[in-house]
Amino acid sequence: MMRGITMRHIALLIAALLAGCSGPATLERRNGYVADHQYTAPSHSSRVRYLVLHYTDGGEARSLATLTGPNVSVHYVVPLPARWIHGQPRIYQLVDESRRAWHAGVSAWKGRHNLNDTSIGIEIVNRGPTDTAQGRVWAPYPPHQIDAVIALARDIIARHGIDPTNVVGHSDIAPSRKIDPGPRFPWRQLHAAGIGAWPDDASVARYLRRFRQNPPTLAELQCALAAYGYPITISGRLDDRTHDVLRAFTMHFRPDDYLRMTQDKVQPDAETAAILWALLEKYRLSAACL
Structure with a gap:
């Protein structure tokens, strides 16, 4: 009875039996095993942030x-x-x-x-x-x-x-x-178009009035930049890293001003602080040091 039956026939028979048990749509043959997809866990999310x-x-x-x-x-x-x-x-x-x-x-x-x-x-x-x-x-x-x-x-x-x-x-x-x-x-x-972050003009104007009278310290500005997401150390000094982060922030949120600047090293000012605080307020980002 077994004459003429090959390993390929046996493999096909096993696959057919598995398909009969779980339904062909749920099975995936891989190298050395069969993955059965009939159960799905709802508790998961994208790895992409x-x-x-x-x-x-x-x-x-x-x-x-x-x-x-x-x-x-x-x-x-x-x-x-x-x-x-x-x-x-x-x-x-x-x-x-x-x-x-x-x-x-x-x-x-x-x-x-x-x-x-x-x-x-x-x-x-x-x-x-x-x-x-x-x-x-x-x-x-x-x-x-x-x-x-x-x-x-x-x-x-x-x-x-x-x-x-x-x-x-x-x-x-x-x-x-x-x-x-x-x-x-x-x-x-x-x-x-619904992509990315941008501050509200009214909030920027409100913070600008405040910071023209009483600007934040450099350490507070560094703390706010870190709270928004930038990789910066709160040193209280206008070091190279702070210049680099201010340049990136200005290119992103003050591009017209950046294009008018004659030097690459951007200085902190009331408008940068106003935009930054408006962003933190809008997107509910807080920092313990502020």
Whole structure:
């Protein structure tokens, strides 16, 4: 009776029996075992906490060659000019969202380090700054490219439940190393589209009146920056790290002012403090040292 029966026949018989017990849709054959998906635990959440935005600092071909090489990677690349398919912009996905891409490097936000572990990265094809005889010139982000970024970011944020204050630039999480996506990136426009954080104008005006009369100390400003998420030490000194964080904050929340500045080292002032306190108030972020 057993003549002519092979191991393949036996394997198929076992698979059929398993399918009869649990239903074929729940079974997944893997190397050496069968995973049964008929039970699902409802107590879980996404591992992704942060969305990090970058510019490529180069053209599309060179950027894709770098980002598909052995040393660096990212989840998505938004090209320039837009590539249209089926009436919608095409965006390159280089790494599955369940996998860790190498885009953030040495980084920190809200006390967490090595954000590659918990973030999704978007690289936007943009050449960044060019130093000329007239000063530094920053490449713009065309409207159609930003529309693509907005569509992608909305999708990612909705699926992973990312907090507005955790939508950040590379310069925010690595302020001493990085300056992307730069002061031309339209953070306020993204906020209007439901992406990321931005202060309310009325709150900024109220705090500005207060701080023009009684500005916070440098230590209090450092404490507020740390409470918002920036990696900064509360030293009470205007050290290099504080300059770097102030530069990142100004590029993000005061881009027009940053573009008018003639030096890279940004000084603390009442308007920076007013924007920062308005952000803390709006997003209910508190600090024990304030």
